[in-house]
Amino acid sequence: MFEKVLIANRGEIALRIIRACRDLGIRTVAVHSTIDSEAMHVRLADESVCIGPPAPRDSYLSMAALVSAASVAGADAIHPGLGFLAENPTFAQVVTDHGFTFIGPSPEHIATMGDKIAAKAAMSEVGISPVPGSDAAVEDDAEAAQIADGIGYPVLVKAAAGGGGRGMQIARTPANLAPALGLARREAAGAFGDSRVFIEKFIENPRHIEIQVLADSHGNAIHLGERDCSIQRRHQKVVEEAPSPALDASQRAGIGERAAAAVRRLGYLGAGTLEFLYDGRDFHFIEMNTRLQVEHPVTEMVTGVDLVREQLTIAAGGELPFRQADVRFDGHAIECRVNAEDARTFVPSPGRVREYHPPGGPGVRVDSALFAGCIVPPYYDSLIAKLVVHGPDRPTAVARLARALDEYVIVGIDTNLDLHRGIAADGDFNGGAYDIHWLERWMDGA
Amino acid sequence: MFEKVLIANRGEIALRIIRACRDLGIRTVAVHSTIDSEAMHVRLADESVCIGPPAPRDSYLSMAALVSAASVAGADAIHPGLGFLAENPTFAQVVTDHGFTFIGPSPEHIATMGDKIAAKAAMSEVGISPVPGSDAAVEDDAEAAQIADGIGYPVLVKAAAGGGGRGMQIARTPANLAPALGLARREAAGAFGDSRVFIEKFIENPRHIEIQVLADSHGNAIHLGERDCSIQRRHQKVVEEAPSPALDASQRAGIGERAAAAVRRLGYLGAGTLEFLYDGRDFHFIEMNTRLQVEHPVTEMVTGVDLVREQLTIAAGGELPFRQADVRFDGHAIECRVNAEDARTFVPSPGRVREYHPPGGPGVRVDSALFAGCIVPPYYDSLIAKLVVHGPDRPTAVARLARALDEYVIVGIDTNLDLHRGIAADGDFNGGAYDIHWLERWMDGA
């Protein structure tokens, strides 16, 4: 196992990784920008290195600063966390080239999965069906029309380099296709510097179901079941749960085993997530994330598996300490993403946290780098805490969620805790009856 | 199920019960003395009633005030928590006589188990062997000598009405017996107003092992395994864990099933704990607690059973929702009792908590009524928080304990967090090698 790991991240995810390292007796090196010098991840690490000014480009996104920090601290591995450089294949390569272990998959797998078209092709080869559509970027409008006719309207025009909902346009009829292509290309060029677009079947009211996989270097690849992340706003996940209210054990085993088999055939290493749109019958692959997910704790709560610990074990060349048959799904877990933002307008709300009191008691886990008196800087993601609850069944988990949300006190900055309280009290949510458009409809109606 | 439950207690245990009620949708009534009017259990209950001045005798121990509060609040049941009136059979009777449900066993069972001699007799009848010794109070020194000769020295002379280590004397040889009897009688008369004493075999270096049982009114009685509470100081438990490092699954099943069968034969109702001294071969019954235990969370963490929820279910006449065969023991849990006291001198340290930051992350549960700015009054128990950790195995649980203890911040009052940090780092503790005298030896040597 590693002696010392540098965590190339900040906030709650840096803390999460520090905790896993401490549980394994691994020394930790936190990196921080000048504004984060008092942050919790700095306080709880064994060592810390200031790597630059607040702007992410000059600190948490600076490969030179991160690798140099690892050198001077004498770390033997770098965990990228999530966000920042976690899915940057160049970073994974640079880390490796400088003699450190990158805690994540190979640069090649990161690169393949980072390109939506390449990812779909790679997954098709290993038995995972993507959303029906073009196999590659569409060259011209005529080819696009032919493909759209083949899969049937409505269709979605998407940027090959896309993400976060940008460069995405719906064409409901043939007449709308040409304008949709033009708009998507323009958005894609502006947002990603890459105007390539492709076409997919538009699935009307799907759920977002994703499968967590783990694969080691000894040929073991397993799945840890699904997470239902359908409660989204503008393609941003807000609430996640496991298991999905829409799946039964045999559906879980079916898609899970296909996902595990796929990563095994790919020779993938580490933790990963295959994301699907589920139309109530079929799972349509949309993308694979080659890193830890924000919502990984719900999987940890129902399986008892510490995903960060397993990432470390795998990266160190170890073998997964369990097999698929050992994985049990126990009870129900729900996570709320607590953001520093206005609960209604979603305007970010950085500032000083004056009072902080997290909830406690049975079935409650809080992952947060907040403390009374800390600063939430305006430079970074607005996610400030993850409230995760577990119960023997979904109704108990939902009741615990409502209870824990009522106990949570964050004073000094605006948060979306009230949005979560509203969701937890909602009848549709209590019934598990939602799709990826539910939250936006609910907010329009509220 | 009940509509509204009054919680006749304060502090973290009141909060624990409020949380279970909220999870079940039951309204809660907190009671409080004047000094507790801002306490967390008051804040988180649906309603609250001030029942008297700070002195426990006039508030939390006042049956009239508690029953009257239940009347004016319109509660249908009273949960006594632990400590205060939780094991007072008169209170259970008064509550019932006034038309409320007492959330606990019958007054008769409470009374029987409250008398150490009667408890041993009752348990003997249902197949649980007490520590060898006199079946009843010893009348005179000659009878005592005869009994002591029969069981063999060393022997322990104990007060029939005893508890907390008072009225207890060791006689290592026949010559010491008469003085030990005299001292124990005098202590017992002074402490309990009852000079009756009995004789037990003194077991040299046992572990304190206790079995958690649950019994409903439909004839179901099950056990939830053991807790090892050997880490004690002056007969006060300090750290508890489940499972015990000294037992294997077949020993667990053996003593557990005997305990469950015993309470089934007794017709016992609710949650209870049978305490044993374990000499490495035999389990010697010492007493039964007819209430929730401080250390109940370790059992909850390894079984996933919410003990307070089941107490409520059983008291409402419901059936346990699982059978013995459904109970699984999963991983390892450890609890630290965090007290407001000097870590070395154990002098209580009431006062205002200026800063409070509980630990978080995977496998960590905190049950505490503290918050930044709250008052720890000098009138009540010094237990202010329970830190409970869970992991897939004991080494992981111990690592998480150390990690969580390092994250815990309580400023403004002294606490025994440093004592716990010392224990968590100790080699004997890490090896699970300790008995009920270990902590005192360790502290003498430290």
Added chain:
Amino acid sequence: MSRFAIDEDAVRRLAGLLEETGVGEIEYRDGDRCLRISARAAAPAAPPAIPAAAPQPAPAADPAAPPQQPPGAAEGTPVTAPIVGTVYLQPEPGQPAFVQVGDRVQTGQTLLIIEAMKVYNQIPAPCDGVVRQVLVSSGDPVEYGETLMILG
């Protein structure tokens, strides 16, 4: 330019009046002269916000109304509940109340009854005086320490 002619005595007197009256600001204007005195802002002594921000108990149902001092309570002697229970102003239903507003009462005279656990506890006047206010009605639940009447 002429110098300010500071009337120190006027400042001191206004400051004294500010203190005495407890107001926040006094502005004194006389022709084109004006003197304004403001109270110092209270020390921030921010009480911990957690309490205020923590979920508050639902508006207490009748049974659990928090003890409150009525307006003007400072002017008389409050009679507070020595035990939680239910108030009765009459010895028995249909009979007249023990006392009414305006009655002169003597120390030890029963003012009302609090029933707790089926026991009727007579609550005596703590001093001689006149009943200024009756703050509870028969059947009201009261907490320990809640003000029941004001004697003056």
Added chain:
Amino acid sequence: MSRFAIDEDAVRRLAGLLEETGVGEIEYRDGDRCLRISARAAAPAAPPAIPAAAPQPAPAADPAAPPQQPPGAAEGTPVTAPIVGTVYLQPEPGQPAFVQVGDRVQTGQTLLIIEAMKVYNQIPAPCDGVVRQVLVSSGDPVEYGETLMILG
């Protein structure tokens, strides 16, 4: 425009009165002149103790020494590290240092090198001056923002 004619004595007297009376503000107006004196806001509340009480990182190993201002740093111009890395005071081992204490340097002149990711970054003097202090040695790891030298 004419200059302000400040009546210092009037200010002092009102400030004395403010202190003496304990009020928050005095405004004195006389014709078109006005003098207003306010009390200073109470000292800010103590900084939260959590930071200080939270488990501190273990005494940073050499690599991670926190950036510190040396005593007397305020007296000169600090030269800080623009990047985390390893310091070298000489162009190559065995050669003399770029500069030594007492040397006069010109803006832009190389003072030392920081190696980061195998790249040797020359750190130039930010201003003309004399090297007052050299706070690092060859081979020392430095953080972003850490003070390397003081020019005076």
